[in-house]
Amino acid sequence: MKKNNQSSGPDYKKIYMDIIHLKYPEKQQYCIKILSKDKLSATDIIRLNKIIFSLHSETTFSLNQKHRCYDKPAILEILDYQKKHNLNNTQVSKHFKISRNTLAKWKKKFLV
Structure with missing residues (x-):
């Protein structure tokens, strides 16, 4: 228990x-x-x-x-950071060291 x-x-x-x-x-x-x-x-x-x-x-x-894993609150926090600071996918990907394609997939999945 x-x-x-x-x-x-x-x-x-x-x-x-x-x-x-x-x-x-x-x-x-x-x-x-x-x-x-x-x-x-x-x-x-x-x-x-x-x-x-x-x-x-x-x-x-x-x-x-290469071994990072993001849960839903982490993804939403990163996307919120992008919106708050008015950044494009390239700028956010460099800041957090993640793929631009990953960001685009997250946006489609969580912000649609």
């Missing part, structure tokens, strides 16, 4: 705090504002990844990029 206080997904806040504490303590000052939130959104997790891993190695970052 599942306890009521447990969520179904991983505790990203604890995972990233452990990574920073154990491997990258010098990057803690850059991540503290994001990690101080009660709940991390998909864009918060993307920002943490950029701060921690993209500066470490661009090759590692690009390999990890």
